[in-house]
Amino acid sequence: MTSPQRGRPLGVAVIGHSFMGKAHSNAWRNVSAFYPDVPHTEQRVIVGRDHARVKAAAGRYGWQEAATSWQEVIERDDVDIVDICTPGHLHAEVAEAALAAGKHVLVEKPLANTVFECERLVEQAADARARGVFSMVGFNYRRVPALALARDLVSSGRIGVVREVRAAYLQDWLADAGAPMTWRLRKDEAGSGALGDLGSHVVDQVQFLLDDAVTTASGRLETFVESRPGSHGPEAVTVDDVAWAWLGTARGATVSMEVSRMAFGRKNGLSLEIFGAEGSISFHLESLNELVVDAGTGGTRVLVTEADHPYLEAWWPPGHVLGWDHTFTSQAADFLACIASGTPPQPSFADGLAVQRVLAAVEESAGTRGAQVDIAH
Amino acid sequence: MTSPQRGRPLGVAVIGHSFMGKAHSNAWRNVSAFYPDVPHTEQRVIVGRDHARVKAAAGRYGWQEAATSWQEVIERDDVDIVDICTPGHLHAEVAEAALAAGKHVLVEKPLANTVFECERLVEQAADARARGVFSMVGFNYRRVPALALARDLVSSGRIGVVREVRAAYLQDWLADAGAPMTWRLRKDEAGSGALGDLGSHVVDQVQFLLDDAVTTASGRLETFVESRPGSHGPEAVTVDDVAWAWLGTARGATVSMEVSRMAFGRKNGLSLEIFGAEGSISFHLESLNELVVDAGTGGTRVLVTEADHPYLEAWWPPGHVLGWDHTFTSQAADFLACIASGTPPQPSFADGLAVQRVLAAVEESAGTRGAQVDIAH
Amino acid sequence: MTSPQRGRPLGVAVIGHSFMGKAHSNAWRNVSAFYPDVPHTEQRVIVGRDHARVKAAAGRYGWQEAATSWQEVIERDDVDIVDICTPGHLHAEVAEAALAAGKHVLVEKPLANTVFECERLVEQAADARARGVFSMVGFNYRRVPALALARDLVSSGRIGVVREVRAAYLQDWLADAGAPMTWRLRKDEAGSGALGDLGSHVVDQVQFLLDDAVTTASGRLETFVESRPGSHGPEAVTVDDVAWAWLGTARGATVSMEVSRMAFGRKNGLSLEIFGAEGSISFHLESLNELVVDAGTGGTRVLVTEADHPYLEAWWPPGHVLGWDHTFTSQAADFLACIASGTPPQPSFADGLAVQRVLAAVEESAGTRGAQVDIAH
Amino acid sequence: MTSPQRGRPLGVAVIGHSFMGKAHSNAWRNVSAFYPDVPHTEQRVIVGRDHARVKAAAGRYGWQEAATSWQEVIERDDVDIVDICTPGHLHAEVAEAALAAGKHVLVEKPLANTVFECERLVEQAADARARGVFSMVGFNYRRVPALALARDLVSSGRIGVVREVRAAYLQDWLADAGAPMTWRLRKDEAGSGALGDLGSHVVDQVQFLLDDAVTTASGRLETFVESRPGSHGPEAVTVDDVAWAWLGTARGATVSMEVSRMAFGRKNGLSLEIFGAEGSISFHLESLNELVVDAGTGGTRVLVTEADHPYLEAWWPPGHVLGWDHTFTSQAADFLACIASGTPPQPSFADGLAVQRVLAAVEESAGTRGAQVDIAH
Secondary structure (H helix, E strand, O other), rough: OHHHHHHOOOEEEOOOOOHHHHHHHHHHHHHHHHHHOOOOOOEEEEEOOHHHHHHHHHHHHHHOEEEOHHHHHHOOOOEEEEEEEEOHHHHHHHHHHHHHHEEEEEEEOOOOOOHHHHHHHHHHHHHHOOOOOEHHEEEEEEHHHHHHHHHHHHHHHOOOOEEEEEEEEEEEOOOOOOOOOOHHHHHHHHHHOHHHHHHHHHHHHHHHHOOEEEEEEEEHHHEOOEEEEEEEEEOOOOOOOEEEHHHHHHHOOOOEEEEOOOOOOOOEEEEEEEEEEOOOOEEEHOOOOOEEEOOOOOOOEOOOOOOOOOOOHHHHOOOOOOOOOOOHHHHHHHHHHHHHHHOOOOHHHHHHHHHHHHHHHHHHHHOOOOOOEOOOO | OOHHHHHHEEEEEOOOOHHHHHHHHHHHHHHHHHHHOOOOOEEEEEOOOOHHHHHHHHHHHHOOOEEEOOHHHHOOOOOOOEEOOOHHHHHHHHHHHHHOOOOOEEOOOOOOOOHHHHHHHHHHHHHHHOOOOOOOEEEHHHOHHHHHHHHHHHHHHOOOEEEEEEEEEEEOOOOOOOOOOOHHHOOOHHOOOHHHHHHHHHHHHHHHHHOOEEEEEEEEEEEEOEEEEEEEEEEOOOOOEEEEEEEEEEEOEEEEEEEEOOOOOOEEEEEEEEEEEEEEEEEEEEHOEEEEEEEOOEEEEEOOOOOOOOOHOOOOOOOOOOOOHHHHHHHHHHHHHHHHOOOOOOOHHHHHHHHHHHHHHHHHHHHOOOOOOEOOO | OOOOOHOOOOEEEOOOOOOHHHHHHHHHHHHHOOOOOOEEEEEEEEEOOHHHHHHHHHHHHHOHHHOOHHHHHHHOOOEEEEHHHHOOOHHHHHHHHHHHHHOOEEOOOOOOOOHHHHHHHHHEEEHHOOOOEEEEOOOHHHHHHHHHHHHHHHOOOOOOOOEEEEEEEEEOOOOOOOOOOOOOHOOHHOOOHHHHHHHHHHHHHHHHHHHEEEEEEEOOOOOOOOOOEEEEEEEEEOOEEEEEEOOOOOOOOOOEEEEOOOOOOOOEEEEEEEEOOEEEEEEEHHHHHHHEOOOOOEEEEEEEEOOOOOOOOHHHOOOOOOOOHHHHHHHHHHHHHHHHHHHOOOOOOHHHHHHHHHHHHHHHHHHHHHOOOOOOO | OOOHHHOOOOOEEEEEOOOOHHHHHHHHHHHHHOOOOOOEEEEEEEEOHHHHHHHHHHHHHHHOOOEEHHHHHHHOOOOEEEEEOOOOHHHHHHHHHHHHHHOOEEOOOOOOOOOHHHHHHHHHHHHHOOOOOOEEEEOOOHHHHHHHHHHHHHHOOOOEEEEEEEEEEOOOOOOOOOOOHHHHHHHHHHOOOOOHHHHHHHHHHHHHHHHHOOOEEEEEOOOOOOOOEEEEEEEEOOOOOOEEEEEOOOOOOOEEEEEOOOOOOOOEEOOOOOOOOEEEEEHHHHOEEEEEOOEEEEOOEEOOOOOOOOOOHHOOOOOOOOOOOOHHHHHHHHHHHHHHHOOOOOOOOHHHHHHHHHHHHHHHHHOOOOOEOOOOO
């Protein structure tokens, strides 16, 4: 078991060095500068398969060392935290081994591609927790200040009981039917399409914002472009381009969700509209620093950059807006603060499992013409 | 049979003098001023049950006479057009009689409350048409210039094949759980709740904008406030507060629809996002004069007030925005132009029936936990 | 002297039948329908130079008669109100004669092209008032519900003492250097360019919204396109394309104003931002039904369509937006209500004179490299 | 003279550790991660007056050492770049000494508080440049991708000849008359108020975006709250709360500028509207990642996050928005790239001087009731 009290910075290893590896490296490089009160860390080692490329990444992103064997790295005494940024189908194996080695584990979302793997990981995380080892899944949007503020407003009752949530996550990078085949469009590698990639963010946000559990799901999936140019001619697309769901929550809210990679003109269009009995809240990710809040007084645009807004004290004066990557830095800070205080970090592996169960239920429903499916908890 | 060629203005009778009667009266009072080339009309008579009130309405809204018997009015020789603005459950009886009397008939939406009534009216309209008598249903949003422009853009192929439509009609006048009971919340009188009231507009728009037919439907209905203060104590609400649907079209598009009267902060929030293979179009009714069009060149806000935009030549110079009521005037003009030219007006009674069939299918699906229902045509 | 008590509707004559004649005719045709409590009117006669054209306009816009001599019309016993929609250089002569004939007079803005003419008209209006004859100048934007609400908020102290107003009126119909010469670009006919055409609206709004008087002015004028294609070859443009001003008010606010007909992409862009010691208000004419109000609680978008908002009780339910032309109908209603109650209507001729004095001061300042000019009152 | 070719990273010293010191430290800590092709740097030393505080800052922000004497630091052999983040009245002295010591110098804006100091610095920078020593002034907004794109669009002729620019920088942190006295409100320390603080950004942007020089200025200054609570009772405010200017450029454009710290509800409201003969461009800093471009085809909202947009290749995929602080990292990268390639960095000290001359002319004009002042170059 590691302890931040033993007088040296916590050593961090990140597994993976592409898009998410870059984003997480940025977080570890900057967390102490903005959050000086959490345990200090050192960027010990970054891991990848290709030696030359991971060495370049190490130099570029501020890591002391590069390595090609994650198995060796997780055993190192100078590594206290393992941050997993590999493709999703590798999450379970690495996380399990890292927890067994007594390392705190941060797993980029999704926790794993299957409910079965997620269930195992939840058990292992519970065992590890009993030994003082912490784990968290990286739904970074929980650290968007505007969304953290939204959760505070909901939980404080400012908009009353939530009845109806209208959610979407719309992108367009597959709108072009001539865009080439990628592994993300093969079901055996990617698990699902827009549903897993984008829907997972929506489902986690809904459970986070409402502090509620999704207990029923109806789903519909469509693949509008059924084959795409592959390296050996046309290849079948085996995942969804667009997914829709209706989700019922334990406390009685209904959520509509639409996630798409065919929504021409939408780049990173996560939008959330929460309607309660006494108010409403709206958010759009392309306007990351804003929230529209109506607590019975008209829709008020809040520029969420004030010192008393969540996370903002760490950053800049009012009106100096944050970007997408700042969420990862705040996520790292929250993880470190939990390690220091002995508080279980959130979103937990159980939260990650809950998301996968909802996605599986959506897929099951879609396979039966949309009939509603109950979700066990 | 009436004929605009016989050398006198067409006499109009409107049945009903509350909200819709006021809006339709406004249209008849103004149509000649803005559309001088359509047959001239005279506001002959307005009909209502209460003599004093209908007389006041006649004076106020510019009608030559007031009457209390629609049966007598539809037989008058000086009445050529009967415009029906009564509650929906009376539409069928009045329309049938008016058609039988050889009058052109405009029916405010919905065509009727039941599919059965709509089917009969479609037959009667066909018979009347053979006798030179025209009929139309009043989905006035077809005359919003921005939506007419959207249809033109879609049909001209500017955004490619339509795949995905995200539609909502959100209002909040029932968000307050203490709002009193009204006839609109009783199933036997109103037919349904948000579904019929707001969903009918959405369904008609979808079929209009895409020039396509909805062939499958999945539905979900919720009543969040189950009883409300009535005149004799609490009374059960027997219609939906919110309705959701997924609609499949003949050409393969999927439409998601959410209609609500509980959406705190939304006043008249009809929004439509149409995603095609080569572009997208967005509209919001609270910004009636605007359309955002992305035909592969970025989302361009079009202020739909130019002379070459639909309907605009009749109105004001660029930048001088129209309001909600102008749609009724343009609707009257289109109806009159069709009468003059012998062209069947649109939306036809068959269009009105198509909408009711979709709504019925949504309700049927909702009764079986959302399983998809096929719609016969 | 006319009196609404004498038992018959007030007879109205409108002088002019082009753009403004159409807009004012629309108002007279509809005022009774929406404002039943003001004196009833009849559209007696419309006046124009060309007999055929004015006859067509009469038929189209609902006037009982057409005439070509305004001199004869203003003497008619069945005419109680003269509404002047001619070009500005004719306003003074017609208004003076109509007042002398004992008719109530509504003059479309500007009151007149010169300060001298305005001063004479103010005197004549005072004399007429003593004889029970009323007069008003038609700054129709005072009847935009959102702007009327803004004035109410300012006068009730909701945003504290006003310090700073940022105002613009931007259009682009002259941005194209190839657009042809028109009388509006000749100083001897039009008086000035963007300054008079657009600046007059801004200045009146500022004085209306703040209930304050402009007492100093600095100005700058630019003509970016110095000649344009005329019927006999290139012709010099002798008015401003763009005008800027800083206006000081009696109570100590500073107003910046920018008005342009070269602002590419802006169609009817009147925008007003009012900053007070305790809040702010923003308005944009292309979003006619909205106001953003910040009274220390964040910028709240108000959809100004509620029954308790100014003018709205006369119109439609919440969320059913108004357009540009509705302002003229409400203007006519206000004028009639004042006639009925014996209250001097606003904006008065004195208000029209005040605007012209400010514009003259802006022009004077612009002629001396922008040095500030004091305005006598 | 330093040289990046000599085989070791460039050593950086930052002078100052408060707001700007934090922002610049962030840039030096991250520049290599995002811009791997520019010379590598090391965060050698941070300088401040208070030993304990600067030591804490060093630890927090990633500096190897802390120091209290800038005079000693600029002489160190392992320091190649001196980055000056002190208050403005100290800029000249430190910059002069650092250039004399052969260090590359980055000065946070403004270059200096007075034109006189700026002129000296320009001479010294020219001398240093001859010795291979580079200098730059830190107008960080030049590195907002949307603004860099705007400049590219203007210079490529996409909107034609620029005629009219409407610019504002509105904040509200002094709107409250009870906000206490600070050094920023004393003329002897701060030089000016909103004019220097906010107007300097506007003037630099205008000259950058248009690639043009401001040659005439008219100005108006207002102090709405004339005294504020000081530590010994009320104290006079001796700078402007709000400043307005009209600026004429060498190529004939007119710029209106309004800068305020009293604009209730505006937090960091830098807005720029550029109107050319063939199009327009609009930007608002609170929507940092967006540009609205109208090149004759309607106002198109561009989300400036594509790989081919300025700076974006270094950062994240499309739709993953940047924040305010990223501009400093890109600024550091540009400075380093210029050092490596031997290209004079921009904005140069001459650019910094040009801004101060414009601000001085605005102030001079304001002192003579706004009469226009010519600016020597």
